[in-house]
Amino acid sequence: MAKIGIIGAGTWGTALAVLLNxxxxxxxxxxxxxxxxxxxxxxxxxxxxxxxxxLAPNIDVTGDLEDAMTDKDILVLAVPSPFTxxxxxxxxxxxxxxxxxxxxxxxxxxxxxxxLSQIIEEEIPQADxxxxxxxxxxxxxxxxxxxxxxxxxxxxxxxxxLQNIFMSKVFRVYTTPDMLGMELGGALKNVIALAAGxxxxxxxxxxxxxxxxxxxIKEISSLAxxxxxxxxxxxxxxxxxxxxxxxxxxxxxxxxxxxxxxxGLRPKDAMDQVHMVVEGVYSAKAALALGKKYQVSxxxxxxxxxxxxx
Numbered sequence: 001m002a003k004i005g006i007i008g009a010g011t012w013g014t015a016l017a018v019l020l021n022x023x024x025x026x027x028x029x030x031x032x033x034x035x036x037x038x039x040x041x042x043x044x045x046x047x048x049x050x051x052x053x054x055l056a057p058n059i060d061v062t063g064d065l066e067d068a069m070t071d072k073d074i075l076v077l078a079v080p081s082p083f084t085x086x087x088x089x090x091x092x093x094x095x096x097x098x099x100x101x102x103x104x105x106x107x108x109x110x111x112x113x114x115x116l117s118q119i120i121e122e123e124i125p126q127a128d129x130x131x132x133x134x135x136x137x138x139x140x141x142x143x144x145x146x147x148x149x150x151x152x153x154x155x156x157x158x159x160x161x162l163q164n165i166f167m168s169k170v171f172r173v174y175t176t177p178d179m180l181g182m183e184l185g186g187a188l189k190n191v192i193a194l195a196a197g198x199x200x201x202x203x204x205x206x207x208x209x210x211x212x213x214x215x216x217i218k219e220i221s222s223l224a225x226x227x228x229x230x231x232x233x234x235x236x237x238x239x240x241x242x243x244x245x246x247x248x249x250x251x252x253x254x255x256x257x258x259x260x261x262x263x264g265l266r267p268k269d270a271m272d273q274v275h276m277v278v279e280g281v282y283s284a285k286a287a288l289a290l291g292k293k294y295q296v297s298x299x300x301x302x303x304x305x306x307x308x309x310x
Contacts, residue, residue, distance in 0.1 A: 001025055002165055005072040007087060009036050009061070011050045011276070012104055013078030015142035020076075021056050022144070023168050028060040030068035032087075037063040049276065053142030069094040074102060074165060076132075077120065080277035081107025081187075084116045088123035097126045102151070102162060104132045106186035107279050108286040113293070115183040128154070130162055131179050133186045134237040135245035137252070141171065148172040150238045152179035174237065181229030185220055185239035188287050189246050190280030191301050192216030193254035196247035198307065200255070201262020212300065213247050219298045223287075226294040254280040267308050284308055 002025045006013045009031035017029045031037050039047070044055040055061070062068050069075060069091060079087045084105060095101075101124065103116045114122070117129045134149035141147050151166065151173055153159035159175040167173045176182065192212065199208045220243070221234040233239055246252045257278040260270035271278050288305050291298040 002073040003071060004028070004074045004076060004165075005030065005068040006076045006078055007065070007068060007091065008076075008078035008080075008105075009033075009040060010078065010080065011046060011138035011142075013076070014040070014046055014050055014055065015053060015138035016076055016078065016104065017055060017059055018053055018142050019144075019166070019168065019171055021059050023165070025165065026058075028062060028068050028072070029055075030062050030065055032063070032065075034063055037061055050138060050142060053139075065090060066094045072099075074100045074162070077101055077103045077105065079105060081105045081109075081116055081279050082277065082282050085109065085119050085123060088120045092124045095124050095127055099124075099127045100130065100158065100162070101127045102130045102132050105279070106133065106183070106190060107283045108184075108187045108290070110282065110286045110289075113286055113290055115180065115187070117179055117183060128158055130154075130158055131182050132162070132166065132173075133182045133242065135241040137245065137249055139251045144170045146170045146172075148174070148237055148241070150174045150176055150182060150233075150236065152176045152182045152238075154179070176230075176233060176238075178230040178233040180227060181224050181233030182238040184224040184227065184229055185234055186242055187279075187283045188220040188223065188301070189216070189239075189243040190254045190278075191284045191287050191304050192220070192243060193246040193252055194258035194261070194278075194280045194284070194308075195300050195304050197252075197255035197258020197260075198262035198304075199258075201259040201264075209247060213243060216247070216300055217243055219296075219300055223291055223294060223296045223298065226296050227290070253278050257281070261307065280304075281308060
């Protein structure tokens with residue numbers, strides 16, 4: 001049994017709390033939002049965002065960051081990508097040497113063009129940082145629907161340790177050393193999913209979406225390979241698999257936001273209507289900047305930027 005602190009009590013953090021508790025681990029979940037802490041303590045679920053995914057009585061919910069981090073074998077960083085740096089900065093004071101931190105958000109920082117694991121390593125240099133990614137909507141993981149993911153880490157020892165922590169009969173985990181490829185696949189697929197949603201909103205069909213997904217993975221792979229990612233990562237769960245589910249699922253917030261934009265809403269109004277952070281909007285400019293830096297043509301990502309910001 002491991003002691004695990006989940007930093008971020010949104011839908012993904014909540015679903016992972018259920019998974020890890022079912023695996024027999026001791027789980028504490030933290031939120032910076034007092035109302036969210038109270039709701040999860042009393043209702044034991046996100047009534048609007050994740051109905052039916054119930055937190056067991058033995059899962060502790062806290063608003064105290066130090067309490068959530070103290071004496072934990074693993075910390076799961078599950079805040080939305082725009083808040084990764086600020087949260088990691090706050091965590092540093094309570095983080096022990098060699099602390100294992102698993103980032104489960106997806107994005108690239110616009111100002112620095114850093115991946116989320118790179119941000120965490122900059123803010124918490126004493127940590128052993130890993131990444132969990134793949135086609136894994138919280139709505140399904142929280143209800144024990146079969147899912148497969150990938151964990152990436154700097155060492156095989158850490159990757160296999162985390163693989164055993166997360167693995168269950170309904171949650172299969174593979175390992176890779178290619179954290180960069182994983183993170184680029186996870187961040188850029190959100191931008192392509194916005195395009196797929198726009199296509200749906202415009203009333204186009206399956207042919208159009210298949211073209212966007214296929215050419216989208218080409219764009220993501222071309223950039224990731226230029227930056228040093230591995231081709232098998234981009235053709236696997238953290239690349240193609242994650243792109244397919246995000247472009248096609250009714251659970252996808254990026255697809256939903258894109259669909260609303262395709263139907264005529266302004267991007268800000270679409271994001272407000274989704275009621276969750278639409279991470280593709282925050283990664284779109286960074287993705288385009290990376291394409292220019294590494295001289296990779298990204299026509300779909302370029303046009304998503306045009307729609308969102310121009």
